Structure formats: C-alpha cells, structure tokens
Amino acid sequence: MTAFIKPHAAELFHQNFVSNAKKFGNSFQISEPSENLLRVAMMQSSWMMEQITTADVAQENGQAVSVGDNSLYTGRALEGRFRNPTKLNGSVYELCETDSCASINYDKMSLLINSGSGTQDEFNQKMSDFFSRAFTLDMLKIGFNGQYSALDTKPNENPKGEDVNKGWHAIAHEFNAGSQVITKPATIGETGDFKHLDALASFLINELIPEGFREDPRLVVMVGAELAATERLKLFNGAASPSDRASAQMLNSSVAGRFAFVPPFMPGRRLAVTTLDNLHIYTQKSTRVFKAGFNEDKKLYEHSYLRQEGYALGDGFMYAAMDENALTLKDS
Incomplete structure (x- = not known):
C-alpha cells in the first residue's frame, strides 16, 4: 500500500511545481501558475462548474465585478459621440477560511488499487478524480445552501454547508433590500x-x-x-x-x-x-495549501485543501428567485 501512497504524494508535489517537498512535510502551497491549472481542473470535474465563474482575487472582501449589462450601447447624439456608461451591479463578497478534507480508509484503498490494472498511474488518476469531485460538489452545496459563516461548523446539523459561507441565494436575499x-x-x-x-x-x-x-x-x-x-x-x-x-x-x-x-x-x-x-466563486491568491498523506494511526489516506474562499453574484439584478x-x- 505504501508503495502507491508515497509516489502519489510525490506526484502531487511535482504537478504543483513544488521544488522542495521535504521542506513542507506532507503540506505544500502551490505556485501561481498551478493555481490556474487547479481552477481549470476543478471546473472540468462538473458540467455546472464549467459554466459558473471561478476567479482568484487579491483582497479578502470587496465588490464582485461583472463588466457591463444588456443595456443599449449603440446610438447617436446631437452633440458629440453617443455614450452609455457601463454599470457595475455586483454584490459584495467576503472570503473566509475554508478547509476541505476527505479520507479513504485502508480497506477501500486496497479495493481501489486491486479493482483495475493495479498501476501507479491508474491509482493516481482515481485518487485525483475522487478528491476533485468531492471538493467541487461541496463548493456547489455551499453555493446553493450557504446561509452564514460559523467559526466552528457543524456538518451533522448542516449537511449542505449552510454554516460554511454565504451562498448565492443568501447573497441575493441581502442585495438591493431583497428585491430579487x-x-x-x-x-x-x-x-x-x-x-x-x-x-x-x-x-x-x-x-x-x-x-x-x-x-x-x-x-x-x-x-x-x-x-x-x-x-x-x-x-x-x-x-x-x-x-x-x-x-x-x-x-x-x-x-x-x-x-x-x-x-x-x-x-x-x-x-x-x-x-x-x-454565479461567482472567489479564492484569494496564494492562499491554497494542500496536504496529502497516510495517517498510520487511523489507517486513513487523507487529502486536505485549505484556502480563503467566498461567493458572489456578478450582477445582483440578474438573479431572481422564489x-x-x-x-x-x-x-x-
């Protein structure tokens, strides 16, 4: 089993351009080029994730920016050039510490390794697909159901991430006095x-x-x-x-x-x-930290992803709901 786990962790380091894995132990912070690659990979793990807007931002809070709307920008003026000012109707966003962690026990890992060809490449691919899909689905759960961000979340009481962060619907509730x-x-x-x-x-x-x-x-x-x-x-x-x-x-x-x-x-x-x-999901630049490894005491392979993350609406008036x-x- 260890023969597969250690190379998989090493491959994660290699894929994310980390030159000195030992310096970080089992944890590593990925480089800026890899942040873009990671975002693309997570988008491709779900049809809907490919359609929504995922972006990196520099600040922990601010206003979502979606340039322009469907106003008419073509015409004439009696004096000078015709112009129609671009509107910015994005909602306010606030990022908060977001920690994802998924694990597979020893027995399930054994089944995973022996269910296919048993090669290292196949194991790496299956593990990467599993964790990417798990974290991506969590992002959608929070986006649709998030109500607030609690200091200590309780997944048993809030199984859809209601207390992890404010999702799109909760943001729309507050936008323009709840008009939408x-x-x-x-x-x-x-x-x-x-x-x-x-x-x-x-x-x-x-x-x-x-x-x-x-x-x-x-x-x-x-x-x-x-x-x-x-x-x-x-x-x-x-x-x-x-x-x-x-x-x-x-x-x-x-x-x-x-x-x-x-x-x-x-x-x-x-x-x-x-x-x-x-529908926007923002992550603060240079805040992504990963950890991957086998916990021998618990007989679990754990993969975690820590970052500053939040949700926003590019244009609050473009969202309407019952x-x-x-x-x-x-x-x-």
Whole structure:
C-alpha cells in the first residue's frame, strides 16, 4: 500500500511545481501558475462548474465585478459621440477560511488499487478524480445552501454547508433590500397563485429581471427537484398519448421558453432564474495549501485543501428567485 501512497504524494508535489517537498512535510502551497491549472481542473470535474465563474482575487472582501449589462450601447447624439456608461451591479463578497478534507480508509484503498490494472498511474488518476469531485460538489452545496459563516461548523446539523459561507441565494436575499427574492407566501398548482412552473418562471423574469436582461439567451431556469418531480408527475398522470408522455419527459429541459435543469443540491422547492456565469466563486491568491498523506494511526489516506474562499453574484439584478420557504404546493 505504501508503495502507491508515497509516489502519489510525490506526484502531487511535482504537478504543483513544488521544488522542495521535504521542506513542507506532507503540506505544500502551490505556485501561481498551478493555481490556474487547479481552477481549470476543478471546473472540468462538473458540467455546472464549467459554466459558473471561478476567479482568484487579491483582497479578502470587496465588490464582485461583472463588466457591463444588456443595456443599449449603440446610438447617436446631437452633440458629440453617443455614450452609455457601463454599470457595475455586483454584490459584495467576503472570503473566509475554508478547509476541505476527505479520507479513504485502508480497506477501500486496497479495493481501489486491486479493482483495475493495479498501476501507479491508474491509482493516481482515481485518487485525483475522487478528491476533485468531492471538493467541487461541496463548493456547489455551499453555493446553493450557504446561509452564514460559523467559526466552528457543524456538518451533522448542516449537511449542505449552510454554516460554511454565504451562498448565492443568501447573497441575493441581502442585495438591493431583497428585491430579487420573493419571500411572500405563494402557492403553485391548478388553484394556486401560479398554475405551473412556466407561470412562476415567467413572473420572475418579467417582474424581477430588468427589461434589458429579459431576452438574454444565456438566462436559465434552475428548478428544485421537488418542483420538477411534482410537475412531471402531473404531466405523466394526464398523458393520454405517447406525444404527451414525451412532453412530460422534456419538462426539465425548457421552462418559460428558457433552458431549465435541476441543479445538484439546490433546495427542492426553490425556483431561480439567472445566467450561470453570474454565479461567482472567489479564492484569494496564494492562499491554497494542500496536504496529502497516510495517517498510520487511523489507517486513513487523507487529502486536505485549505484556502480563503467566498461567493458572489456578478450582477445582483440578474438573479431572481422564489424562496423555497415561501412556496407551497397545491394538489388541486
């Protein structure tokens, strides 16, 4: 087992341009070129991570910057050149200490090594894929569910990272006095305030998204799993022909004429409209510290990733949502 673990740790050092691994023991801080490579690798580990904005910033707090909006920047003026000032509507961000650690016990490592060809390269790849995926999914969990940053987090009480950091929805709650998130109780169903998802999504777009953004082709509808399941069940129950069933199966791909999908870990009754690149994750430069090694006392291989990290909205007005706590499903 050790014959695989030590070379894997050495490969991590080599990949991250660390010239003297012994100086740091099992811990190392990666170089700036490798920070960019790491960000690319984590983005590629998930379809959604490839679409959202991940960036390095110099300061621990500040304002998110997303240059420009969908205002009209072309025209004429009676005197001089036509101009329309660029707007900056980004939310405020605050980075905080974020520590990720995942481990694999000895028995599972033995199965992992013997399940394939048993080569060092295969072991390295499987371990790297596992840890990258685990940490990436955590970033999405916190982005959709984070409410605040506690000094001492309690994962048993907050399994989706509610106390790790403020996620995108919590940030939207505070942006512009909460104008972009509906918290007033509402119902969805045949006799509800909104008959179906299309009606609710259209309301969010037409009432909360500024006019210049409403026809933006990048807008997507993010549907909570419970809402999607309920709507599909209604369509399947009423499907009288194969074409009706096909329409039911296509539900999650289009809502209110926009591309729609069920994001991982988003609360089941939440509905949100935004562009995916409007969802930002920031990491402070030169704060990434990794540790990898086998803990002989616990018989665990541990891989940890420490950094200063936070979330933001590039443009707060480009996010509109119905809060999950305000929406009630009506059967009839």
